[in-house]
Amino acid sequence: MYTQAMDIPDEPGKKLASVSTTVSDQEAAFEARIDADGRIEPQDWMPEAYRKTLVRQISQHAHSEIVGMLPEGNWISRAPSLKRKAILIAKVQDEGGHGLYLYSAAETLGTSRDQMLEGLHSGKAKYSSIFNYPTLNWADVGVIGWLVDGAAIMNQIPLCRCSYGPYSRAMIRVCKEESFHQRQGYEALLVMMQGTEAQKAMVQDAVNRLWWKCLAMFGPPDSDSPHSAQGMRWGIKRISNDELRQKFIDATVPQAKVLGVTLPDPDLKWNEERQHHDYGQIDWQEFWNTVEGNGPCNKERLATRVKAHNDGQWVRDAALAYTRKQQQRAQKEAA
Amino acid sequence: MNAPVDYILHLADNAVVLGQRNAEWCGHGPILEEDIALANVSLDHIGQARLLYQLAATRMGGDATEDKLAYFRDETQFRNYTLLELPHNGPLVGYAVSDRDYATTIVRNFLYGALMVLVWDALEKSPDADLAAIAAKSLKEARYHLHHAADWVVRFGDGTEESHKRAQAAVDHLFPYTEEFWTSSAAEDAAVAAGAGADVRSLRAAWDAIVNETLAEATLVRPQVRGYVPEGKHGRHSEHLGYLLGEMQGLARAHPGATW
Numbered sequence: 001m002y003t004q005a006m007d008i009p010d011e012p013g014k015k016l017a018s019v020s021t022t023v024s025d026q027e028a029a030f031e032a033r034i035d036a037d038g039r040i041e042p043q044d045w046m047p048e049a050y051r052k053t054l055v056r057q058i059s060q061h062a063h064s065e066i067v068g069m070l071p072e073g074n075w076i077s078r079a080p081s082l083k084r085k086a087i088l089i090a091k092v093q094d095e096g097g098h099g100l101y102l103y104s105a106a107e108t109l110g111t112s113r114d115q116m117l118e119g120l121h122s123g124k125a126k127y128s129s130i131f132n133y134p135t136l137n138w139a140d141v142g143v144i145g146w147l148v149d150g151a152a153i154m155n156q157i158p159l160c161r162c163s164y165g166p167y168s169r170a171m172i173r174v175c176k177e178e179s180f181h182q183r184q185g186y187e188a189l190l191v192m193m194q195g196t197e198a199q200k201a202m203v204q205d206a207v208n209r210l211w212w213k214c215l216a217m218f219g220p221p222d223s224d225s226p227h228s229a230q231g232m233r234w235g236i237k238r239i240s241n242d243e244l245r246q247k248f249i250d251a252t253v254p255q256a257k258v259l260g261v262t263l264p265d266p267d268l269k270w271n272e273e274r275q276h277h278d279y280g281q282i283d284w285q286e287f288w289n290t291v292e293g294n295g296p297c298n299k300e301r302l303a304t305r306v307k308a309h310n311d312g313q314w315v316r317d318a319a320l321a322y323t324r325k326q327q328q329r330a331q332k333e334a335a
Numbered sequence: 336m337n338a339p340v341d342y343i344l345h346l347a348d349n350a351v352v353l354g355q356r357n358a359e360w361c362g363h364g365p366i367l368e369e370d371i372a373l374a375n376v377s378l379d380h381i382g383q384a385r386l387l388y389q390l391a392a393t394r395m396g397g398d399a400t401e402d403k404l405a406y407f408r409d410e411t412q413f414r415n416y417t418l419l420e421l422p423h424n425g426p427l428v429g430y431a432v433s434d435r436d437y438a439t440t441i442v443r444n445f446l447y448g449a450l451m452v453l454v455w456d457a458l459e460k461s462p463d464a465d466l467a468a469i470a471a472k473s474l475k476e477a478r479y480h481l482h483h484a485a486d487w488v489v490r491f492g493d494g495t496e497e498s499h500k501r502a503q504a505a506v507d508h509l510f511p512y513t514e515e516f517w518t519s520s521a522a523e524d525a526a527v528a529a530g531a532g533a534d535v536r537s538l539r540a541a542w543d544a545i546v547n548e549t550l551a552e553a554t555l556v557r558p559q560v561r562g563y564v565p566e567g568k569h570g571r572h573s574e575h576l577g578y579l580l581g582e583m584q585g586l587a588r589a590h591p592g593a594t595w
Contacts, residue, residue, distance in 0.1 A: 066367070073362035077355065080587040081402045081595040082388070085358075086381045092361050093374035100367055138586060138595075188595070196593050304363070312365025314501070315437050318494030325493060 034235050039165040042108035050234055054164050055109050056125075057236065059116040062102035064128035065095045066120075067301050071135040072144060080138060084188065088141060091181055098174050105166040121306045123293065130217050132295035133209070139192060139202035140210070145185015147207075147214045147252070153178050154248045155218065163235030186255065193260050200260075207256075208264045215279070216287040218245040249277050337463045338531035340391050341414065341522035344404065345568055347387035348415035351405055352576070353447065354380030355583055356419065357440065365437050372483060376444065379476040386469045406587040410570075410577050414522065417567035418443060418512035420576040425508050429574025438501035439508065441487040446513050448481035449545040450538070457533035466531065485549045492553025499554070506550070507558050515565040516542070522568075 023031075026045040033040060040046055069092050076092065079085035103113045119125035130148055135141065156175050162168040192199040219225060219241040231237030239247075249268075256263050267280035289295060357377035364370025388401035421443070423435035455477050458470035491502035517536050526532020550557050565573070587595075 069362040069370075076358045076361055077582050078586045080406075080590070080593070082351070082381060082385045082405055083402075084595050086378060086385065089358055089361065089374055089378045089381065093371055093378065096367060096371045096374065100371065103367070191594060194594075196590060198590060199593055308363040308365070311363075311434060312369075312437070314495065314497050315365035315369070315491075318498030319490050321498070322490040322494040 034163055034233075037161075037235065038163075039168065040163050041165045049230075050236075051109050053231065053234070053236060054167065055106055055111050055116075058102055058106040058109075058167055059111070059119065060126050060128075062099045062106060062116065063120045063125055064131065065099035065102060067127045067131045067305060069095050069099075070301055070304055071131055071133070071297075072141055074135045075138060075141050078138070079141075084141075087184055087188075091145070091184065094177050094181065098170075098177070101170045101173070102167075105164075105170045108166045117309065121302070121309060123302060126291065128217065129287065129290040129295060130210075130213050132290050132298045132301060133213055134297055136209070137202045137206060139189065139199075139206040142185045142188035142192065142203070143206040143210050145181050145183075146189055146255070147185075147210055148217070149178050149181040149185060150252065151214045151217045151248050153182060154244050154251075158238035158244075161235075161238060186259070189259055189261075203259075204261050207261045211264050212282060215245055215249070215282055216284075218242075218248065220284065220287075246276050249279055253277055336529040336531050337394070338461065338466050338526045338529060339522060340394050342526035342532050343387050343391040343394075343466065345414040345520070345522050347384045347391060347404070348413045349419055349447075350380045350387065351384035352413070352415040352579065353419040353443075354378075354384060355579060356421075356423065357444070359423065359435065360437075360440065363435065369437075373440070376480050376483065379473075379480065383469065383473050383476070386472070390465050390469065402587065406584045407591075410572055410580055412570060413572065413576060413580070414520075414568050414570060415576075416447070416512070416515050417565035417573050417576075418509060418515065419447065420567065420573060420579055421509070421512070422575055425504060429578060436501060436505065438491055438498070438505040441484050441491065442502060442505035442509050444480060445484035445488050445549065446509060446546065448477055448484050449542055449549075450513075450516055450535070451477040452481050452545075453538040453541050454533045454535065457538070461531050461533075463531040481545075485545075488549055488555070489553045492550070492555040502553065503555055506555050510558050511560045511563070512565050514560055515567060518564055518566075518568075520568050 027047060030040065030044070030046055030050075033044075040050075072088060072092050072095075076085065076088050079088050103116060106116060107113060116125065120127065135144070153175060156171055156178065159171040160168055160175055162171065189203050192203050222228065222240045222242045225241055228237060228240060232240075253263065253268070253270075265280045267278060269278055270276075271278045290298065293299075354377045357373050357380065360370065360373045361377070362370065364373055384405065385401055388404045392399040392401055392404060421439075422433070423437070423440045424433040425436065425439065427433055452474065455470045455474035459467055459474055461467045461470065488502060491498040493499070517539055519536070523532055523535065527534045547557065567573070567576070587593075
């Protein structure tokens with residue numbers, strides 16, 4: 001799963017350091033590699049602002065994967081068949097795996113996982129705000145796969161070509177798994193839509209609640225997206241928020257038709273001239289409220305992550321203490 | 336000869352109940368790597384349960400399915416060991432609320448894992464070819480589960496003062512429940528008589544050896560056990576299974592006949 005937050009500063013209002021105007025040889029080499037669409041690797045010189053932007057983006061992405069385990073985890077114990085339970089556990093576990101390799105990718109930039117977690121737990125670092133909405137019926141699990149992971153794929157495919165090597169390689173693997181997640185979500189909904197009236201109502205209810213949140217996942221409109229231009233220049237961002245959003249809507253409308261659900265937007269219609277769907281107004285006020293920590297589940301999500309971390313302190317301490325004892329014993333034996 | 340259906344259900348119920356319990360950690364693990372590992376262990380158990388229920392359903396015939404067996408049987412029909420249905424904390428009544436304790440989780444997985452590497456190993460040789468195939472797959476998984484749990488038992492026992500205390504408390508709390516492994520039940524006796532089941536009582540010495548070795552390395556003490564012997568495999572459970580099944584079965588039972 002994914003973060004919309006590529007363009008969301010962790011500390012709103014704070015400008016990122018701009019690139020130095022004195023061009024060193026190192027910087028010239030960096031720029032040349034970017035221009036040639038080459039990859040920057042951990043050992044390469046990179047501008048401090050590039051490094052910071054990547055740490056912010058990759059760690060936000062990793063946090064999103066980890067926090068994103070919670071809304072779907074909410075249904076593991078109640079999954080209505082063993083097959084769906086197994087699929088859901090495997091999927092949520094995949095999201096944990098994504099978090100793990102994204103944290104690892106970010107660590108290659110010189111920031112530890114502990115530092116990144118501290119950012120999340122203190123509320124300083126952002127994560128995708130889609131996870132701050134509750135999952136209220138079983139169909140939410142399918143809709144998260146279909147729409148949320150679908151939106152994530154739209155966002156992430158371009159990142160497979162991101163200029164930072166470890167991130168782009170992580171994204172290739174993540175995208176493969178997300179694509180599987182999307183198909184399983186859609187398939188689960190297809191089965192429900194062929195089922196009882198109650199099952200169909202669950203699917204429609206979940207779509208009604210999540211549709212607009214998914215559109216907002218692509219981030220603020222291009223006209224209001226402060227970091228986009230620099231991100232594009234650095235090859236960290238490849239396609240604009242609005243373009244991705246449009247692409248997602250155009251791809252989703254026919255899928256909704258096949259499924260037999262109504263997308264909750266009376267303004268949604270095909271525009272022959274633009275060769276795209278027109279759509280209604282996204283409630284950006286509600287989006288920013290949620291990004292700023294005041295959505296329906298922000299406090300629960302964050303407090304749950306903090307509690308898991310704090311409750312697990314003794315486990316991590318035990319592992320470290322045991323390892324130290326083993327090392328001491330080995331040293332003694334060697335002496 | 337094939338193993339009786341009741342015996343297969345006993346194995347399946349063990350797997351589904353422990354799978355359900357371990358999945359409760361998903362998203363709440365003490366460190367990301369363990370979150371993923373526990374989900375994986377849970378997934379293995381759900382997978383085992385599915386294969387076993389499918390086998391039982393095929394042999395029962397009629398309208399039996401894996402989900403009917405998992406979701407539409409009541410507490411008293413479940414044949415799992417009581418050990419596996421206990422929540423992840425010390426001894427508390429059914430409706431008590433408590434934080435999950437990872438030491439309890441790990442010690443349970445260890446005690447059960449040590450048994451199942453032996454049980455699956457025996458069943459791999461069963462003349463019941465379907466059961467033997469499931470056992471062969473499950474044995475590989477159980478070896479990993481035991482390895483994972485035993486490593487942590489040692490880290491906890493020989494880690495910090497707190498981890499030692501928690502691990503010892505979990506061992507003291509859970510050990511009496513393992514007595515149920517060694518009692519007889521009609522289903523197990525019939526399976527053994529048919530030559531298709533594992534004679535669990537004959538595995539006790541091997542189980543003792545695995546458990547004692549790890550506990551010694553972990554500097555943990557094996558408690559003396561006496562008194563009540565749990566009877567989950569006879570369908571007489573603790574107060575905890577009702578809550579577990581209520582949560583697990585609720586949605587499926589609210590929509591009987593629905594396909595998911």
